[in-house]
Amino acid sequence: MSILRQNKVFHNIFLMSATTVVAQSINIIAQPILTRLISAETLGIYTFLVSLANMAIPVASLKLDMLIVSEDSDDEAQYVTDLSIVIALGVSIIYFLVIFCAYFIGPNIFNKYGPIIFMVPVMVFTNGVRYLLVSYNNRYCQYKLIGVIGIVREVSRAVIQVISGLFQWGIIGQILGYACAPVFGIFRQTKDYRGKLKKRSFLSPKKMKEILGKGKNQILYLVPAQFLNNFSSALVIIFITSLYASETLGYYSAGVRLLEIPLIFIAANVSKVCYRQISEDVSLRKPTIKTLLKISAGLLGISLVGFGILYIIAPIFARFIFGPGYEVAGEYIRCLCLMYAIRLVVTSFAGLFTIFGKQKIEFYMVLFLVIAAIGIYLCCKFFKFPVTTFLWSISVAYSFLYSFIWFGYFLLCKRHDNSLIVNSGI
Numbered sequence: 001m002s003i004l005r006q007n008k009v010f011h012n013i014f015l016m017s018a019t020t021v022v023a024q025s026i027n028i029i030a031q032p033i034l035t036r037l038i039s040a041e042t043l044g045i046y047t048f049l050v051s052l053a054n055m056a057i058p059v060a061s062l063k064l065d066m067l068i069v070s071e072d073s074d075d076e077a078q079y080v081t082d083l084s085i086v087i088a089l090g091v092s093i094i095y096f097l098v099i100f101c102a103y104f105i106g107p108n109i110f111n112k113y114g115p116i117i118f119m120v121p122v123m124v125f126t127n128g129v130r131y132l133l134v135s136y137n138n139r140y141c142q143y144k145l146i147g148v149i150g151i152v153r154e155v156s157r158a159v160i161q162v163i164s165g166l167f168q169w170g171i172i173g174q175i176l177g178y179a180c181a182p183v184f185g186i187f188r189q190t191k192d193y194r195g196k197l198k199k200r201s202f203l204s205p206k207k208m209k210e211i212l213g214k215g216k217n218q219i220l221y222l223v224p225a226q227f228l229n230n231f232s233s234a235l236v237i238i239f240i241t242s243l244y245a246s247e248t249l250g251y252y253s254a255g256v257r258l259l260e261i262p263l264i265f266i267a268a269n270v271s272k273v274c275y276r277q278i279s280e281d282v283s284l285r286k287p288t289i290k291t292l293l294k295i296s297a298g299l300l301g302i303s304l305v306g307f308g309i310l311y312i313i314a315p316i317f318a319r320f321i322f323g324p325g326y327e328v329a330g331e332y333i334r335c336l337c338l339m340y341a342i343r344l345v346v347t348s349f350a351g352l353f354t355i356f357g358k359q360k361i362e363f364y365m366v367l368f369l370v371i372a373a374i375g376i377y378l379c380c381k382f383f384k385f386p387v388t389t390f391l392w393s394i395s396v397a398y399s400f401l402y403s404f405i406w407f408g409y410f411l412l413c414k415r416h417d418n419s420l421i422v423n424s425g426i
Contacts, residue, residue, distance in 0.1 A: 017269065019147025023154040024264050030158035031257055035322040037165025038174065040250030045113050046174040047253040048241045051234040053123035053178075056095055059226050060088040060128025063218035064211070065135040076211075077139060078196050082203040083211050084132040092125035109241050116171055123179045130182035133189050140192065149185040157181035225363050232369045236394055239377040244387050252391070254322050255314075255329040259340045262306060263347060270299070270348040278413075279355045285420055288413040292349070296406070299345045307341040335391035339398045346402045349409050356412045365405050372397040 035043065061084035068084065071077040099117055102110040110117055130153075137146050157177045164173020212219070240249045274295060281288045310317070314337075315330030322329060353362040376393045379385070385393075 015143050015147055017272075019150055020268075021265065023147075023150045026151065026154040026158055028257070028261065028264075030162065031254070032321050032323070033162055034165055034174075035254055035326065037162065038170075039247070040254070040325065040328075041245070041247045042171050042174065042250070043253055044241075044246035044249030044251075045116070045171050046178075047249055048109075048113070048237055048246070049116065049120055049171075049175060050123070050178055051237040052117075052120045053127065055227065055230045055234050056091060056124045057127045058131065058230060059223045060091045060124055061085075061132045062087050062091070062215070063222045063226065064215045065132040066218055066222075067211070067215050068132065068135040069139045071139075075200065077136075078193070078200060079203055079207050080211055080215075081132065081136050081193060082197075083208055085129060086203070086208075088125055088128040088132065092121040092128065095124055096121040109238060112241065113171070113246070116175065119172075119175045119179060123175070126179050126182040129186075133186070133193075136193060137189060145189065149189050152185045153181045156184040225359075225366075228363070228370065229366050232366050232373070235370060235373045239373065239380075240387065240390070243377070243380060243390065248387050251326065251329040252332050252387070254326055255318065255332040255336065258310075258318065258321065258329075259333060259336055262303075262344055263340070266299075266302070267344050267347045267350075270295070271350045274349050275351040275355070278349075278352060282355055282416060287417045287420060289410070289417050292409060292413045295348065296345055299348055303341040303344045307337045307344075311337045331388065332391055335388055336395050339395040339402070342399045342402045342406075346406045346409075349406070352409045352412065356416070358408075358412065361408055362405075365401060365408075368401055369398060372401065 038046075064080060064084045064087065067080045068077050071080060096118065099110055099120060102108060103117065104111075134146055137143075157180075160177035160180060161174050164170075164177065167173070237249065237253075240252055274291070277291055278288050280286075281291065311334050314333040315327040318326045318328075318330035318333060353359055373394065376390065376397060380390045380393070
């Protein structure tokens, strides 16, 4: 029975990984088509708006979607889903009000591109609901459904955006693709939820209060940490928007899409294996440092060769992939190669601080990234440095901090191994 159960687990992991790769591949294939249909300026505005939405999307339900999976009672899980949808709507409305107020304050990033900014709360709601429905399907082990719906949505988004590009609908068509894609497949995804909704009472204020009390730890601790992490990811985009033209942001966005491909297909999968292996070694009281060093050395070799070659061919390669004019994106890629080479190694061990119960260190590291980015932004703004100086500064500062994070992993593994030696009496 245990072998069958284990095989089922690996089957589910393989299914989720395979469908994720297919979905991401669709997105990657669509990019070279879009860069030939829309201007770099449109791509830049789209990137900025999506980055604003992505700050709130993962926390739109205040992380209560985690309770959907973990609740023992099935009825309770249904009510948590109800409340998560209500909260996602509430967060989207609050975001709308914040943008509305900022829009009329004076010249700022919220009114730089006009009323299209008001599509951000719509993206937050539709994609926030997508997140929590994945948790709902995950509760019932509907992995095939999750994977298929993910592919359908990526195809839908790509089709809407390509058609928009063909008909020259500009930024509105690109944003509609991102905002509307989560709606595709939602009827099938909510089939079980809607069926159970008809057979039970609606969410009451008393039940709402009870669930909020149960999920207060997620709200108080996980939401700020997740938001800060999302904010740090969006910060470079926000600062480029503030300092430079939207066309510059478009070229930067195209370059980053190329740089992130190894992270999507290598780091994301390696991190799952590393997390499982090291957490298993810790629980079984086995040494961990050899695993860390061995995998790090292999990844570093791959990273240095891969990003080294990319550094040399970046302008020509960017033009070939994205079309004429995107040699500029290649120059930006060169600025960021160092950071992504180190990041590939470090992010492959994501979760190690959690294994050793040192989540606070991760929080402070993200905080340092934010502080570093703000400092670089202020210097570039004051001295009017070009975008290449800004990107090189970000690359060097982030590389140093990523290296520091890896060193933290090393110290934790070393301490764990030393404790094993002491306890064994050697």
